[in-house]
Amino acid sequence: MKTYSGAIKKLNNHREAYREHISLLSARGELTAPAVLAYCDKIIAAIAPDKLTAEESKKLEAATDSLIGDMCLEYEFDKPRKLVG
Numbered sequence: 001m002k003t004y005s006g007a008i009k010k011l012n013n014h015r016e017a018y019r020e021h022i023s024l025l026s027a028r029g030e031l032t033a034p035a036v037l038a039y040c041d042k043i044i045a046a047i048a049p050d051k052l053t054a055e056e057s058k059k060l061e062a063a064t065d066s067l068i069g070d071m072c073l074e075y076e077f078d079k080p081r082k083l084v085g
Helices: 004-013 015-027 033-047 054-073 080-084
Strands: none
Touching: 004 015, 004 033, 004 054, 015 033, 015 054, 033 054
């Protein structure tokens, strides 16, 4: 069974693949808030356990947003949820 800590481990283990995707979005001129948010949601759906508490779900979303948002900053793009929120 998947766990919250396992999801966080996967998030960190796939960091370079995520960075490559963000780089591709930037190169194609598609590094927009909606595209980045959709990518964050796709990552969460792929790594999240079937059952998370509300607190774990918020923490996983925050960790994903932070990791991907930091990568976006390398391309002078602001953190995605702050743009939309």
